Amino acid sequence: MTPRILLVLTLSLLPAVIAAQPAIYESKDKGVTTFSDQPSPGGRPMDLPLVNVIPGPGVAPPQAPASTPQAAATPYSQLSVVSPASGGTVWTNTGDFDLQLQVRPALQTRRGDAFRVKIDGKTLARTFSGPAISISESDWARSEATDNVLHSLQVSIVDQGGAVLMESAPVSFYLRRHTLAPAKAPRAR
Numbered sequence: 001m002t003p004r005i006l007l008v009l010t011l012s013l014l015p016a017v018i019a020a021q022p023a024i025y026e027s028k029d030k031g032v033t034t035f036s037d038q039p040s041p042g043g044r045p046m047d048l049p050l051v052n053v054i055p056g057p058g059v060a061p062p063q064a065p066a067s068t069p070q071a072a073a074t075p076y077s078q079l080s081v082v083s084p085a086s087g088g089t090v091w092t093n094t095g096d097f098d099l100q101l102q103v104r105p106a107l108q109t110r111r112g113d114a115f116r117v118k119i120d121g122k123t124l125a126r127t128f129s130g131p132a133i134s135i136s137e138s139d140w141a142r143s144e145a146t147d148n149v150l151h152s153l154q155v156s157i158v159d160q161g162g163a164v165l166m167e168s169a170p171v172s173f174y175l176r177r178h179t180l181a182p183a184k185a186p187r188a189r
Contacts (some may be wrong), residue, residue, distance in 0.1 A: 024048055076157055076166045078104040084153070084173040093177050095137025101155055101168070103131055112160025120151055127158065149174050 027034050027043035036043070082173050083100040084090050090097045099117065107113055107129065114127035117135070151174075158168040 011136045067186065071122055075105065075108065076103060078102065079155065079157060079168045080164045081153060081168050081171045084171065086171045086173070089174040089176055091176050097175070099133040099135055099137055099153070099155075101131040101133070101177045102156070107131070107157065114160075116164075118152075118156075125148070149176065151175055157166045168174055 023045045024039070025036050025039050025043040027036070027040045029042070034040070034043075035046075039045075080102045081099065083098065085101050101115065108116065108131050114129055115131075115133065116127050117124045117133065117139075119135070119139075123177050124135075126139070150172060152170050153168045154168055154170050157165045159165055
């Protein structure tokens with residue numbers, strides 16, 4: 001139990017303890033005043049004022065974590081990258097490739113919602129309005145990892161103000177280019 005909760009509990013029980021307090025008796029014997037909770041011969045009950053209680057700061061009851069505004073505002077239940085598949089390979093010589101998304105319900109373009117794509121952690125400059133997206137090499141050429149074979153991809157749905165409504169799980173894929181192996185020199189005999 002936290003100290004704050006213990007303090008609130010103690011302060012809430014204090015009035016009941018005070019009300020249930022037994023009477024206090026005062027008696028005098030040979031010039032000495034004695035106070036007791038037991039009556040004694042010649043003792044008289046005392047009317048004591050209530051204990052001065054200063055209420056502490058109010059403690060709000062614990063609340064469930066508030067849902068983020070973006071989670072409450074999203075009308076979407078699913079967003080995932082279908083192609084390229086996670087761990088899959090895209091073969092291209094130009095760097096262009098197609099991206100296929102699955103979104104439920106359909107993207108609400110009339111509200112101004114759009115897809116935003118991140119490749120290798122870099123957000124592409126343009127947004128997209130459909131689940132079939134063609135990515136050109138110039139779209140992601142500014143990525144620091146353009147010469148790498150392994151790339152990461154993540155898609156989000158954004159509203160017209162740019163606030164993220166939902167994000168897909170990240171997908172890693174391999175981008176391979178066709179190359180011609182140099183001809184081997186004939187072996188000398």
